[in-house]
Amino acid sequence: MATSGKQSSQWTGRSIPRKEDLRLLQGQGQFMADIATRPGTKEAAILRSPHAHARILAIDVSEAVAVKGVVSVVTGQDVLAAGARPLVVAAPVPADYYPIAVEKVRYVGEPVAVVVARTRAIAEDAAAKIKVSYDPLPAVLGIEEALDPGSAVLHDALGHNVAVHRHLRYGDPDGAFKEAAHVVTGRYWYPKVSSTPIETYGVIATWEQGDTVTIWANFQGPFSMHPVMARALGIGQHQLRVIVPPDIGGAFGIKISIYPYMVLMALVAKIAGVPVRWLEDRLEALAASSSGTDRLTDLTAAVSNVGKVIAWRMRLVDNVGAYIRAPEPGSLFRATGNLVSGYQTQNLDVEAIAVMTNKCPTGPNRGYGVSALYFAMERHMDKIAALVGKDPAEIRRINLIPHSMMPYRTPSGGYYDSGDYLATLERALERADYDQLRQQQQEARRQGRLFGIGIAVGVDPSVSNMGYIDIVEPPEDRKPHRSKSGSGQGSHVQVDASGGVTITLSTCAQGQGHETVAAQLAADILGVDPKDIRVIGGMDSSTRNWTIATGAYSSRFAATGAVATFSAVQQIREKLLDIASHVFEADRDDVQWVSGRAEVKGVPARALTLKQLAGIAHWDVASLPPGMEPGLAVQTYFTPPTLGESVDPEDRVNSSGTYGFMADVVAVEVDSKTFAVKIHRYATVHDIGKVLNPAIVEGQIYGAALHGIGAALLEEMVYDDQGQLLTGTFMDYVVPSAPDAPDLIIDHMDYAEGSSLTTPLGAKGVGESSTETAPAALANAVSDALGIDINQLPMTPNRLFHWFLQRESLISQEV
Amino acid sequence: MEPISVVTVDMIINGRPQQYEVEARQSLADFLRDQVGILGTHIGCEHGVCGACTVLMDGVPVRSCLSLAVSASGHEIVTIEGVKDLPLGQRLQQEFLEHHALQCGFCTPGILTTMAHFVAHYPKATEEEIRDALSGNLCRCTGYHNIIAAVSAVISSRHDDAKR
Amino acid sequence: MKFPPTRYLRPVVLDQALDALNQYKGSIKVLAGGQSLLPLMAMRLADPDILLDINDLAELQEIRDWENCVEIGALIRHQRLIDDPVIQQHAPVLPLVARHIGHLAIRHRGTIGGSLVHCDPAAELPLAVQALDGEMLVQSVGQTRILPAGKFFLSYLMSAVEPHEMLTAIRIPKLMAHTRFAFDEVAGRTGDFALVSALAIVTLDDDASIQVARLAIGGVSEVPFRVYEAEQYLTDAKLTPEVIDGAASIVHQAVNPEGDLHASANYRRHLAGVLTSRVLTRVGVKGDLSWNR
Structure with missing residues (x-):
């Protein structure tokens, strides 16, 4: 990518090669499986449930324990006896969740016993010798089945399968529906998909002095799970040290849900009396790590005679699987502030329901709670367009929030600080050459080819407000002084006595290039080369500065960790200038930082280099200004100023720190015989504020789009009616490979310095971006190509064949 | 001939002769990581789909999760740690760096070993052929685009070299 | 794992x-x-x-050019099928289909013998051997059995090789002059097992009518499926669009696939017809003889 324009800064805003790549390209990364274990560490293997729903009658471990090399075999009852407590969750329901099955199993793949042995292979040999007797129970799998009071119940103490049920109202939806010229309804199914990072989970747990545990894990945060883990282990947070390795092999939200395994392995290590390592294998990952929810959306729009949506009525039902596992039911509420996406609608009626079924528990997955919402809304906008006889582009023009209304407060509390949505859409149409595509479509149709065009737009929320989840309880049930808000992230910068700069992050990056961007920002402030700045990735909860929001999730680095780093380096520079002005006996205002040195204005000869000043700070306390502390280290925290409030009594919350915007335009051709979908053109334009590193941003968009495309065309966790997982291998859970990946036309809206009101750097998150729009854009395009109303993903050729056949038979019946 | 469960293996790994005792059941991937102690070969699926563990055996790419260590005895293995010593290895690494062809970097070792073979043997490969050759290496971060661009750059630089 | x-x-x-x-x-x-x-x-x-x-057995790694057939050692790897000049010349169907097997690393390791004995009805080489009427040399102590493809592929993942036996070589009859062939498959992704595949091998007379037709469909039955009825129908005919439609319709009727996660029985049946017509059309145009040049 070309570096655009002349930047006021030398490094920030450029696509410099990444610092991380130097080690990764040589095979010298330090991933979880590469962490050296302490001598005596044993390997764990997990025996998992073959049943979707069954009572555990007995577990006989005698043969397994007798296998040579086995140290210990741990069951759910052993874990309870060791004092384990359930993992807490925001939803107030009696559905206790332990990291291993106790009494009942509730999904295929649920841990039933853990074998600790000299090698993983021996542990697997022994696991096969454990005899478990089960009393199988009927399985509940579908959303509608889970809502049916007559279905089997997963959690007896709850008595039904509904974990959360909230009704949210904003504005005057009933009034709007009375006024509506049209009422448009639709029902949409979004599939259960997992971003399946290529590196699986890994955990090492070791106890010191009996009451302090250190857990290494490729955990991506948020560290709001840290108190959850400590509580489940029955220890204080200060007794739980979590260390995250510098390299994580992809996460995409999935590596949030590793924390139950961190608790489990800590418990197993305690019971077995040895340090324990567990490296998840792919079959375990597919069956029992995490995925997004499958969601059923009922959408009704009140539409004016010109096609303006004046109210939405939404019924969102998320299937969170066998247990409601924190941060679920976040999927239902993550998008609260942007429930209207980029549209002007002020009236909203939302029924939000989470059900439990005998599937693997869910959690955050790229596009958390948003991809499913926009799939329904953007399909719906096309239906509305058809009803009122407008082009899909035009219906969006009619409804989008104009730039003149920025900053904009959504009815549900979202604060959109900036963005030009209409211009973004126009740019996308232009970059896709929309008019030409429509002509091409006419021509293709004349030839009997199935060619379609789809548009999807969306507000892209980033940096989740820790408080949004409070909405799970109705206002009257919320406890005073227990509300949550903000999204703090720390950073630490140190300059050694020789002027060497070390930035210590706590952001748990998984490929987003945090080290590179941190170095770029610092290099500009200090006037040094990013190559000469050392950046330490990973995380250590006992030695680094962090908050419960710490981690890399919710596309948050650019608007939090980068800002904290920026501000820390600025403070370092201020201190250097303070020292210089004291040494020069010059007025503080007369000393400035130029090209890596502090110099007296107008007297370039009177200058001290970074190295010299650092030397003074470390070696020569006597030369420091009176009262100044020696040393050169700064620790900062940052939270976006707009996240200062939790959910209000009207259920409004600004659920995200930044809101970008994107418009995707895609053209597809569907093979009229095999029904394979080929992406002919894909343009995506983003309004994300300032771009800190164009190559990294482009990489995020490419990756995000392909996750959305995977969900649209290929991916789904499929269970049979007994609850057996049919997509339990990488042969059957089909993710996109190189031949499936389209080239994208990517463009960005120009950033006007200072236009973002929520983040000092002006940079908004982009990590999820087109994951949220690609499924809708493709569904719109394929619907357009086939002339059918698609309301379900993925659009496999097999499904398209059947849907098309149904349409043909309907048409022939009409004739 | 008596079947045995622990076998002495001899092989050349990244140019150095090595001898170990291995269990017959041990995969080449586990052997390289756990016994030889070189950690660049990553294990992603252990059933031959994701390609992260790909190494070169006698110069051709193989899945080290779908090879036994004992079967590799008598052969020459090159892992990511040895890619820099292959004819086009460093050029590939450089183009990957310049094209931002990796994000988390976990799949990268398998991609580089596969592509080190590919660019050496298919100097005229088209983009479609590059995509096909990459089809056995799953990457969840990059969307593949920059990987393809980096490999294309190596191949076209070979053409430029040939013209000179 | x-x-x-x-x-x-x-x-x-x-x-x-x-x-x-x-x-x-x-x-x-x-x-x-x-x-x-x-x-x-x-x-x-x-x-x-x-x-x-058996990777050290040199006897299993030879390609022999006999008068009427090519004999391929069971240990010959897929990539060698693609690259070997003798096979390219006399058994060009094999390199054509082998390019669709798995991925680069799989093709460099997997062997023809392994693929045939594994007997997956969706795999490319069993389909080709079935269509080509290949013969399998199956050896045991003091005995060699020669099994035609029709007696070798018994059922889903089951070949005729007994526990004390080993497949050691495969004999592929050389293609007759004026033979054209084409292969196509529909798979979830490049390199995945085909949902359905089709291979047509057609020898033409001087007047362009079909002397011998072979048509095999993969992924629609327990073993690669030779559609003899369609072959008969094609014999002596010319590859006009009507004839191709007729053959596709016979195939559509003849196959009786099972559905699974990735493709229903109806979709597979549909694909069998579609692919039949695609491979026959391609054969009618010129065939894939020049695929590697």
């Missing part, structure tokens, strides 16, 4: 291997490329006491 405990044998000559098979029959499994067996072991769906690693 660690392999279960096993013992290991690595003979250097075929007789040693056959002796071992005889001695340990039932508890020993032949390990060639391992690209089908080892995933099964990793999932602990296969648990052989002994692995007989």
Whole structure:
């Protein structure tokens, strides 16, 4: 990518090669499986449930324990006896969740016993010798089945399968529906998909002095799970040290849900009396790590005679699987502030329901709670367009929030600080050459080819407000002084006595290039080369500065960790200038930082280099200004100023720190015989504020789009009616490979310095971006190509064949 | 001939002769990581789909999760740690760096070993052929685009070299 | 996903291997490329006491150019099928289909013998051997059986090779002059097992009417499916659009596939017809003889 324009800064805003790549390209990364274990560490293997729903009658471990090399075999009852407590969750329901099955199993793949042995292979040999007797129970799998009071119940103490049920109202939806010229309804199914990072989970747990545990894990945060883990282990947070390795092999939200395994392995290590390592294998990952929810959306729009949506009525039902596992039911509420996406609608009626079924528990997955919402809304906008006889582009023009209304407060509390949505859409149409595509479509149709065009737009929320989840309880049930808000992230910068700069992050990056961007920002402030700045990735909860929001999730680095780093380096520079002005006996205002040195204005000869000043700070306390502390280290925290409030009594919350915007335009051709979908053109334009590193941003968009495309065309966790997982291998859970990946036309809206009101750097998150729009854009395009109303993903050729056949038979019946 | 469960293996790994005792059941991937102690070969699926563990055996790419260590005895293995010593290895690494062809970097070792073979043997490969050759290496971060661009750059630089 | 405990044998000559098979029959499994067996072991769906690693057997790595056929050692890897000049010249159908097998790393390791013995009805080489009327040399101590394809592929993942036997070579009849062929498949992704595949091999008269037709469909039955009815229908006909439609319609009727996660029975049946018409159309145009030039 070309570096655009002349930047006021030398490094920030450029696509410099990444610092991380130097080690990764040589095979010298330090991933979880590469962490050296302490001598005596044993390997764990997990025996998992073959049943979707069954009572555990007995577990006989005698043969397994007798296998040579086995140290210990741990069951759910052993874990309870060791004092384990359930993992807490925001939803107030009696559905206790332990990291291993106790009494009942509730999904295929649920841990039933853990074998600790000299090698993983021996542990697997022994696991096969454990005899478990089960009393199988009927399985509940579908959303509608889970809502049916007559279905089997997963959690007896709850008595039904509904974990959360909230009704949210904003504005005057009933009034709007009375006024509506049209009422448009639709029902949409979004599939259960997992971003399946290529590196699986890994955990090492070791106890010191009996009451302090250190857990290494490729955990991506948020560290709001840290108190959850400590509580489940029955220890204080200060007794739980979590260390995250510098390299994580992809996460995409999935590596949030590793924390139950961190608790489990800590418990197993305690019971077995040895340090324990567990490296998840792919079959375990597919069956029992995490995925997004499958969601059923009922959408009704009140539409004016010109096609303006004046109210939405939404019924969102998320299937969170066998247990409601924190941060679920976040999927239902993550998008609260942007429930209207980029549209002007002020009236909203939302029924939000989470059900439990005998599937693997869910959690955050790229596009958390948003991809499913926009799939329904953007399909719906096309239906509305058809009803009122407008082009899909035009219906969006009619409804989008104009730039003149920025900053904009959504009815549900979202604060959109900036963005030009209409211009973004126009740019996308232009970059896709929309008019030409429509002509091409006419021509293709004349030839009997199935060619379609789809548009999807969306507000892209980033940096989740820790408080949004409070909405799970109705206002009257919320406890005073227990509300949550903000999204703090720390950073630490140190300059050694020789002027060497070390930035210590706590952001748990998984490929987003945090080290590179941190170095770029610092290099500009200090006037040094990013190559000469050392950046330490990973995380250590006992030695680094962090908050419960710490981690890399919710596309948050650019608007939090980068800002904290920026501000820390600025403070370092201020201190250097303070020292210089004291040494020069010059007025503080007369000393400035130029090209890596502090110099007296107008007297370039009177200058001290970074190295010299650092030397003074470390070696020569006597030369420091009176009262100044020696040393050169700064620790900062940052939270976006707009996240200062939790959910209000009207259920409004600004659920995200930044809101970008994107418009995707895609053209597809569907093979009229095999029904394979080929992406002919894909343009995506983003309004994300300032771009800190164009190559990294482009990489995020490419990756995000392909996750959305995977969900649209290929991916789904499929269970049979007994609850057996049919997509339990990488042969059957089909993710996109190189031949499936389209080239994208990517463009960005120009950033006007200072236009973002929520983040000092002006940079908004982009990590999820087109994951949220690609499924809708493709569904719109394929619907357009086939002339059918698609309301379900993925659009496999097999499904398209059947849907098309149904349409043909309907048409022939009409004739 | 008596079947045995622990076998002495001899092989050349990244140019150095090595001898170990291995269990017959041990995969080449586990052997390289756990016994030889070189950690660049990553294990992603252990059933031959994701390609992260790909190494070169006698110069051709193989899945080290779908090879036994004992079967590799008598052969020459090159892992990511040895890619820099292959004819086009460093050029590939450089183009990957310049094209931002990796994000988390976990799949990268398998991609580089596969592509080190590919660019050496298919100097005229088209983009479609590059995509096909990459089809056995799953990457969840990059969307593949920059990987393809980096490999294309190596191949076209070979053409430029040939013209000179 | 660690392999279960096993013992290991690595003979250097075929007789040693056959002796071992005889001695340990039932508890020993032949390990060639391992690209089908080892995933099964990793999932602990296969648990052989002994692995007989035949990769050192030179006898199994030869390609012989006989008068009427090419004899291909069972250990010949897929990539060699693609690259070997003798095979390219006399059995060009094999390189054509082999390019669709798995991925680069799989093709460099997997063997023709392994693929045939694994007997997956959606795999490319069994389909080709079925269509080409290949013959399998199956050896045991002191005995060699020669099995035609029709008697070799018994059922889903089941070949006619007995526990004490080993497939050692495959004989592929050389293509007659004026023979054209085409292959196509529909797979979820490049390199995945085909949902359905089709291979047409057609020898033409001087007046362009069909002298011999072979048509095989993969992924629609327990073994690769020769559609003899369609072959008969095509014989003496010319490849006009009407004839192609007729053949596709026969195939559509003749196949009786089962549905699974990735493709319903109806979709598979539909694809069988579609692919038949695609490969026959391509054969009618010029065929794939020039695929590698």
